Amino acid sequence: MTAPIRLSLGDTVEMRKDHPCGGRLFRIERLGSDVRITCVKCGRDVTMPRVKLEKQIRKIIKDDVSS
Numbered sequence: 001m002t003a004p005i006r007l008s009l010g011d012t013v014e015m016r017k018d019h020p021c022g023g024r025l026f027r028i029e030r031l032g033s034d035v036r037i038t039c040v041k042c043g044r045d046v047t048m049p050r051v052k053l054e055k056q057i058r059k060i061i062k063d064d065v066s067s
Contacts, residue, residue, distance in 0.1 A: 005054050007031060010063035012040065015056050019044070025061075 007013075009026045018024055023041030030036035036054045038045045 012061040013057050014059040
């Protein structure tokens, strides 16, 4: 069993498969056992299990906002 990938709200992730609109970048809106992501290109949101999301991620682009 592997450790979960460290994700934060506001991070942008590049997925392995394209969204039907053609975009691959998604912004993380909600974290938990289910994760809600929003397509950067069209704004549509998708909720999926965290395990499935972690398998689909190609690259994580961290949020540049420092708090």
